[in-house]
Amino acid sequence: xxxxxxxxxxxxxxxxxxxxxxxxxxxxxxxxxxxxxxxxxxxxxxxxxxxxxxxxxxxxxxxxxxxxxxxxxxxxxxxxxxxxxxxxxxxxxxxxxxxxxxxxxxxxxxxxxxxxxxxxxxxxxxxxxxxxxxxxxxxxxxxxxxxxxxxxxxxxxxxxxxxxxxxxxxxxxxxxxxxxxxxxxxxxxxxxxxxxxxxxxxxxxxxxxxxxxxxxxxxxxxxxxxxxxxxxxxxxxxxxxxxxxxxxxxxxxxxxx
Amino acid sequence: xxxxxxxxxxxxxxxxxxxxxxxxxxxxxxxxxxxxxxxxxxxxxxxxxxxxxxxxxxxxxxxxxxxxxxxxxxxxxxxxxxxxxxxxxxxxxxxxxxxxxxxxxxxxxxxxxxxxxxxxxxxxxxxxxxxxxxxxxxxxxxxxxxxxxxxxxxxxxxxxxxxxxxxxxxxxxxxxxxxxxxxxxxxxxxxxxxxxxxxxxxxxxxxxxxxxxxxxxxxxxxxxxxxxxxxxxxxxxxxxxxxxxxxxxxxxxxxxxxxxxxxxxxxxxxxxxxxxxxxxxxx
Amino acid sequence: xxxxxxxxxxxxxxxxxxxxxxxxxxxxxxxxxxxxxxxxxxxxxxxxxxxxxxxxxxxxxxxxxxxxxxxxxxxxxxxxxxxxxxxxxxxxxxxxxxxxxxxxxxxxxxxxxxxxxxxxxxxxxxxxxxxxxxxxxxxxxxxxxxxxxxxxxxxxxxxxxxxxxxxxxxxxxxxxxxxxxxxxxxxxxxxxxxxxxxxxxxxxxxxxxxxxxxxxxxxxxxxxxxxxxxxxxxxxxxxxxxxxxxxxxxxxxxxxxxxxxxxxxxxxxxxxxxxxxxxxxxxxxxxxxxxxxxxxxxxxxxxxxxxxxxxxxxxxxxxxxxxxxxxxxxxxxxxxxxxxxxxxxxxxxxxxxxxxxxx
Numbered sequence: 060x061x062x063x064x065x066x067x068x069x070x071x072x073x074x075x076x077x078x079x080x081x082x083x084x085x086x087x088x089x090x091x092x093x094x095x096x097x098x099x100x101x102x103x104x105x106x107x108x109x110x111x112x113x114x115x116x117x118x119x120x121x122x123x124x125x126x127x128x129x130x131x132x133x134x135x136x137x138x139x140x141x142x143x144x145x146x147x148x149x150x151x152x153x154x155x156x157x158x159x160x161x162x163x164x165x166x167x168x169x170x171x172x173x174x175x176x177x178x179x180x181x182x183x184x185x186x187x188x189x190x191x192x193x194x195x196x197x198x199x200x201x202x203x204x205x206x207x208x209x210x211x212x213x214x215x216x217x218x219x220x221x222x223x224x225x226x227x228x229x230x231x232x233x234x235x236x237x238x239x240x241x242x243x244x245x246x247x248x249x250x251x252x253x254x255x256x257x258x259x260x261x262x263x264x265x266x267x268x269x270x271x272x273x274x275x276x277x278x279x280x281x282x283x284x285x286x287x288x289x290x291x292x293x294x295x296x297x298x299x300x301x302x303x304x305x306x307x308x309x310x311x312x313x314x315x316x
Numbered sequence: 317x318x319x320x321x322x323x324x325x326x327x328x329x330x331x332x333x334x335x336x337x338x339x340x341x342x343x344x345x346x347x348x349x350x351x352x353x354x355x356x357x358x359x360x361x362x363x364x365x366x367x368x369x370x371x372x373x374x375x376x377x378x379x380x381x382x383x384x385x386x387x388x389x390x391x392x393x394x395x396x397x398x399x400x401x402x403x404x405x406x407x408x409x410x411x412x413x414x415x416x417x418x419x420x421x422x423x424x425x426x427x428x429x430x431x432x433x434x435x436x437x438x439x440x441x442x443x444x445x446x447x448x449x450x451x452x453x454x455x456x457x458x459x460x461x462x463x464x465x466x467x468x469x470x471x472x473x474x475x476x477x478x479x480x481x482x483x484x485x486x487x488x489x490x491x492x493x494x495x496x497x498x499x500x501x502x503x504x505x506x507x508x509x510x511x512x513x514x515x516x517x518x519x520x521x522x523x524x525x526x527x528x529x530x531x532x533x534x535x536x537x538x539x540x541x542x543x544x545x546x547x548x549x550x551x552x553x554x555x556x557x558x559x560x561x562x563x564x565x566x567x568x569x570x571x572x573x574x575x576x577x578x579x580x581x582x583x584x585x586x587x588x589x590x591x592x593x594x595x596x597x598x599x
Numbered sequence: 600x601x602x603x604x605x606x607x608x609x610x611x612x613x614x615x616x617x618x619x620x621x622x623x624x625x626x627x628x629x630x631x632x633x634x635x636x637x638x639x640x641x642x643x644x645x646x647x648x649x650x651x652x653x654x655x656x657x658x659x660x661x662x663x664x665x666x667x668x669x670x671x672x673x674x675x676x677x678x679x680x681x682x683x684x685x686x687x688x689x690x691x692x693x694x695x696x697x698x699x700x701x702x703x704x705x706x707x708x709x710x711x712x713x714x715x716x717x718x719x720x721x722x723x724x725x726x727x728x729x730x731x732x733x734x735x736x737x738x739x740x741x742x743x744x745x746x747x748x749x750x751x752x753x754x755x756x757x758x759x760x761x762x763x764x765x766x767x768x769x770x771x772x773x774x775x776x777x778x779x780x781x782x783x784x785x786x787x788x789x790x791x792x793x794x795x796x797x798x799x800x801x802x803x804x805x806x807x808x809x810x811x812x813x814x815x816x817x818x819x820x821x822x823x824x825x826x827x828x829x830x831x832x833x834x835x836x837x838x839x840x841x842x843x844x845x846x847x848x849x850x851x852x853x854x855x856x857x858x859x860x861x862x863x864x865x866x867x868x869x870x871x872x873x874x875x876x877x878x879x880x881x882x883x884x885x886x887x888x889x890x891x892x893x894x895x896x897x898x899x900x901x902x903x904x905x906x907x908x909x910x911x912x913x914x915x916x917x918x919x920x921x922x923x924x925x926x927x928x929x930x931x932x933x934x935x936x937x938x939x940x941x942x943x944x945x946x947x948x949x950x951x952x953x954x955x956x957x958x
Contacts, residue, residue, distance in 0.1 A: 066411075068403055069408075069411075075481075078442055079441065079442050080430060082442050082448050083438040136332050136336055143326045144330060147329070149326050149327065149330065155330060155334065158338075159337055164587070168556050172573070172576055173341070196341050257429075257431050264563075273432065276433050284441065284444060295430065296427075296431070299429035299430065300426065307422070501679070501685065503698070505650060505677075505679050506699030506702055506746070520689045521688070
């Protein structure tokens with residue numbers, strides 16, 4: 060009994076975890092207009108509908124642009140800050156670190172609301188740019204923390220050696236520090252990308268005409284249950300999984316070697 | 317350290333990130349806090365130092381109710397998620413053979429990467445009146461009429477628990493495997509049963525990790541708008557839902573700001589309450 | 600409390616890796632045995648089999664005459680001192696040491712008394728309320744020992760218990776471990792890769808290599824007359840001198856030696872400990888009385904270094920100039936480089952092995 064019980068629990072837990080995903084993917088192939096049993100598929104017509112939907116396709120592209128752009132900015136700022144704090148004796152460095160990490164502890168809704176108020180006061184129009192700014196705010200602490208944690212002592216001597224051999228500050232960064240920290244920087248970039256790609260509430264509050272994919276999906280939901288939503292959801296899932304597997308294979312596996 | 321470069325360049329490196337955080341996080345937050353002390357006169361905003369909005373939150377039944385609902389749902393979700401995730405992490409860490417562990421872990425958290433909005437929608441498919449659960453129960457003859465599962469607090473809690481079980485399994489697993497296996501060996505060597513090993517050795521050692529995960533769950537859960545909005549229906553609203561109602565229909569930014577400050581206050585209290593055990597740096 | 604151990608036909612596989620090969624070993628009650636070998640030789644696996652953490656693929660483990668092969672660690676009369684000590688960081692020393700007694704259901708007052716007793720035994724009676732992180736490495740090691748002994752096991756297993764300590768502390772702990780073992784009479788099985796530690800503490804050393812027992816016996820016997828080339832090499836520095844079987848004994852570059860050769864081998868190796876080589880000034884030799892076959896003859900000193908108890912010298916024998924010998928000479932007068940000395944050795948101090956063995 061005690062031998063079977065853990066496995067039974069494992070199966071039940073996996074069943075619970077995969078029940079909604081299974082229903083999502085299965086009924087994306089539904090040959091009918093309701094994504095509920097009985098299953099009449101398989102049919103690819105809802106995927107066709109998604110690919111033909113200009114709004115969805117545009118939103119997907121928008122999401123990709125915002126994700127790549129905001130993650131790149133967050134990574135660059137996070138890396139520089141981590142380098143400054145790890146390699147230079149700064150006054151009040153504990154306070155600086157806390158200030159950089161602070162946005163992580165505040166819910167996205169509040170970050171979005173604050174920016175919405177400020178942009179409204181300043182008369183700045185809402186666009187993909189404003190959403191991107193919001194995404195940098197939430198991803199910067201993450202990128203900073205990941206890269207700062209990876210800045211161990213082992214690079215310090217390599218950096219000293221480079222300086223000793225005549226490299227200036229920026230060349231030390233470009234030729235020694237960045238290559239040595241590449242796994243952590245890439246990991247931070249991928250993780251920030253998946254967060255931005257998936258983020259809803261900030262994008263919802265801070266975009267107007269051009270919207271990101273989660274916001275476009277949100278407006279699809281108003282029409283109730285539809286296999287088309289299943290199809291786009293399954294597509295997003297597959298893309299995210301590919302990103303995660305890419306992270307796993309190219310970053311973590313190499314780091315372990 | 318003697319090998320460190322001068323301060324001036326160090327400041328230069330930190331400045332961009334700091335300015336960004338100041339301009340787009342701290343300043344907006346301060347403006348929002350100031351906004352919570354302003355009032356609306358008709359449609360126009362009157363800045364000031366008024367506690368009106370907070371007084372309204374304390375005296376208006378439906379606002380007080382929203383805070384209570386948020387706290388209740390968050391507490392229920394946090395407890396259920398920890399209780400469900402701990403055994404799962406334990407089984408993956410200590411029962412699944414080592415070569416399959418990483419696969420089991422990746423599989424256990426893979427649906428984490430479905431779009432957040434879509435994940436709640438998927439639970440709607442499962443819990444709807446014509447959905448998978450009801451049809452399976454009717455087909456098996458257990459019930460005659462479909463149960464009302466969607467648009468209830470149960471649905472909200474289910475959707476949240478699904479998300480946080482994955483998150484907590486990941487953090488608790490990380491805590492379990494970083495313990496030296498010799499702790500478990502030493503305990504059994506000295507005569508402890510599996511349960512005694514858990515109760516006296518492993519649980520106390522992983523408690524900081526569990527509390528950290530629970531705190532994260534609390535913070536993310538109490539601030540979330542999507543899951544209760546999609547799954548919870550209109551019978552009861554959470555604080556984030558009420559904030560969105562104030563922003564949308566009424567454009568009552570001062571009240572929305574005050575509610576946000578209250579939300580922040582609750583999170584701060586939760587932080588102070590669990591700070592003793594928190595290891596945010598070890599996530 | 601104490602008990603004898605019998606290991607019979609033990610084999611263990613980790614997947615395709617054959618970690619233990621036909622292990623047969625008997626340990627008497629109250630004996631202090633050291634399992635000695637390089638990392639990966641199977642000594643820690645063998646200890647895990649004794650402790651019940653690994654069920655061997657084949658073979659039996661008998662402790663005190665009972666077959667315990669399948670019995671889990673919690674119900675064995677063995678306890679382990681782990682390499683990383685595995686002290687529970689959230690418990691006081693008192694609670695750490697009393698943990699086994701608590702699991703056995705002993706009342707709080709009794710187990711506290713007993714835990715404090717054991718802490719006093721290892722010299723930490725005054726620290727019972729401290730947490731492990733407040734202690735030094737050596738103190739933690741003592742607490743781990745006290746915790747393992749508190750349940751009064753028949754057999755105590757020690758997995759490289761002194762590995763994390765610095766040399767001076769390690770020497771002191773070796774003496775203390777041995778003294779405690781003498782006093783309580785429990786059977787100790789101690790895993791180490793340090794042959795000096797093994798010699799310092801054990802009644803008997805079991806030398807392991809690649810999953811097999813290469814040799815076992817009293818420390819001086821294994822050092823002087825090792826059973827295999829591997830055991831000879833692992834127990835300390837030695838000179839390896841090529842040899843061949845001859846009509847009367849063996850033939851070396853220094854001439855024939857009247858020593859028995861292992862049968863069936865064409866290439867032999869003569870093992871000569873550095874301290875077994877004796878050196879005298881040319882002409883002053885008094886070795887004339889001994890058998891001439893044990894003379895190496897004149898050799899030139901290449902260099903010599905002072906080590907306190909002896910002087911370690913490299914020498915080139917005239918009869919075999921391509922060989923460099925290492926010798927431990929008396930510390931009193933280190934010879935200058937270029938000095939020619941007359942070398943000889945005691946026949947009891949050498950061993951002869953087939954050249955393939957131990958590869």
